[in-house]
Amino acid sequence: MQGAAQARKYRLQGAGLDLALPYLMLAPGLMIVLGVLVYPLWDGLRASTRAYRYGSPISDVGLQNYVHLWSDTQFLNALWITVKFVALSVSFEAVLGFALALFCLREFRGIRLLRTVLIIPMVITPVVVAIVFRLIYASDAGMLTALSEAIGGGEAQILGNPLNAFIGLVVLDVWEWTPLMFLILLAGLQSLPHEPFEAARVDGAGAWRVFADLTFPMMRPVLAVAIVLRTIDAFGTFDQVFVLTRGGPGEATRLISIYGYDTAFKFQQTGYAAALFVTIGLVVLALAFSAIRLLRRIDAS
């Protein structure tokens, strides 16, 4: 008995303390992670299984909020608009970003300045970008209308027409976020090995051949990472739409983030909004995991 107590004391003072020490040192960090990441997530999940009335929870409804989402035409419409917006914006950004990165890979006079200028849109606050585009698009006093009238045309109808407003939003996003693609892809291009390209040049390969057989295959993993990052980010687009169109005209630009915001804060359907955001979170997670698996397969091949 006394031997066991001695052993416990030894464990606590010696090897036991050694074992516990890392956990003790991790504890503050773990507490912070639990507080700022795990608890809000848990709270959001819990809210998504409740019905709220006038901002307060009134009953547990299990998965009813999740089930109801799939018969909510406004949600489905917002989801479809978001998918179209993300697909179009990210595609354009990838193509333009790649083209710009290839162009800026060359060394010529003024290239450093050009590279700096190209990333300016990305560092401007999204709300400011939206205000600027509103001044461009406004039919009564916008820059496009002024241009149109200067060449003898009528008022430019962007924000009052569903298709034009949607395209206008995509243009804004492409203008603002192509620089991110450009930056990632330029870094990728600069890190490619030189030897294969020199060998190709010696063999007399043309520019297109070099791009198709060397540059693009070698850049695929970087491109995939850039697309995944931007896709996840684009799903959460909010500020620009909030300022530019508020989701209109009609519901033409009502992205899922705007619908979720209105549902949670304007209509006070807190539980339903939580279910909506959990669902979208899961969709984005699924996308990210699929992209990572795809990347691994590309790497393996």
Added chain:
Amino acid sequence: MMHSSRLTRRSVIKGGLGLALATTALTTLGLPMPARAAGKKVIIGAFADGGLTPFKQKIIPLAKEQGFDIEFLEDEYGVTLEKWFADAQSGAGQYDLYLLDDPWVPQFGAANVLEDLGAGGIDGADKDWIGSMIDMGYWPPQQGPRVKGFESAKSTLICVPFVGDLQTLTYRNDVFTGGAPKTWDEVIAKGKEGVAAGKIKYPVVFRGVSGNPIVTSWYPVFLSFGGSFFDDKWNPIFNSAEGKASADFFVGTMKQNAPSGVVEFDSDQEGAAILGGEAGAIIQYSGNALKADDPAQTKVAGKLDFGVVPSQAKAIAQMGIFIAGVPKAAPNKANAIEFLKWYVSAETQAKLSEAGSIPVKRSAFGIAKPGNRLIPVALKQLDAGALPRPRTPDWAKVEELLGIELNKALQAGSGGGAALDTAAKQVKDYLTTAGYY
């Protein structure tokens, strides 16, 4: 080198003690103290609107003279409801007073987050109130249908009217030379003559943006055509024959006589069109109307007059008053209530009227020199008829559903009646799931 008069802990304590002693001595001797020293701090949250300009410019300085230390925090209209509701519900206590838009009162009332101002000593039964305005401060409503769960609840004064905003007509007196147009048909017919004469570009202009803006613009047309929104059991009846006629007129005739981009117009573009001299007539709240005589803010100063809203069946405007509520979590609750008592007194209301803002007490409409030509017209409109929006905590969602459909019809330039049918079904479905029936 050490500075000879450096700040030490000892010197700070000495100074603090000296200051405290001096203050106490002055107070004991009955000498007047500066107003700020009274410490009656009141943090007011408001949304940016021209209707509050006279309050900011003339009334806040008066309040400071009374010893109130006013902190006036402004936000864009589109974010204030959610911001303040979150503040009130979480008990964050960032504000002492919210200047709400009146349709928000039911939401705050149902959530039970505002102080009982009647218990705080504000007399809701004072005969000097404009009756339709003070009614909006009660939750549940003193009269009319009540939503489920509040049928037998005691009606409590949770807000007091702050600025008596309501819709009136602003028109060009060089286009409508015989005075304010009496009907909507006259607005269009005379407006077209004004366009032909090169005086204006459009007979009318309004807000077409989806949601609250378009519903706000359509509502007085709807009321003037004789429409009613809900029956006394909360069934939507806005798609009645009268309602459909108003919506068809709104998305058809009115759109054809408005700027081509009206679908995307909100109050800023609407105001720019009338103040810039392009439009012949407009239904608006007091914010832009207060700029009508200021040459710095309008190109047509002297050419803008006011009248009651045009009638088809009757001339009824939509109320849109600023209404003040004190959150239960207010850090300076007593100061806020004291400030409100001072603000709604007949004397201060008379000052508000002199400053050019629409008061909330009837006596203030009768002062010798109201600060704005709009004030007597506002009283005329109140007496002709002005209604609040339906008093339900779910108005924001109802307005959103209706606003989207109206906006779609406005884009098409036709189909207002069908839009109301679609919206009525959506509203009925929504209220069913919300437990209204």
